Amino acid sequence: MQSQSESKSERIDIRTSPAVKKLLQQAASASHKNVSEFLLEHGLTAASETLTNRVLFVLDDEKWQAFQEALDRPTQDKPNLKRLLTEPSVFE
Numbered sequence: 001m002q003s004q005s006e007s008k009s010e011r012i013d014i015r016t017s018p019a020v021k022k023l024l025q026q027a028a029s030a031s032h033k034n035v036s037e038f039l040l041e042h043g044l045t046a047a048s049e050t051l052t053n054r055v056l057f058v059l060d061d062e063k064w065q066a067f068q069e070a071l072d073r074p075t076q077d078k079p080n081l082k083r084l085l086t087e088p089s090v091f092e
Helices: 018-030 035-055 061-072 079-086
Strands: none
Touching: 018 035
16 A cells, blocks of 8 residues: 555556446546546555455364365375376477
8 A cells, every 4th residue: 555655656547448437437426536546446455355365365163174174184196196297298
């Protein structure tokens, strides 16, 4: 997120259809924002959620226990996977 003292020196340009532009303008207006403020606010929220979902996942107690049990199980030999990872690729 941008701090208060950080200057806005970068620009993001996007192209869209007239219908999408009108929809964004209406949504921004309903939110008492201009389109740039509206897109920035919602874009930052979406970006934060996307990145959080890649780093943090939450499980209830039952699913957490199942996850722990899966991690604790002994490994199994997977001959096909071993072959796949040790044989030369068709691109080599």
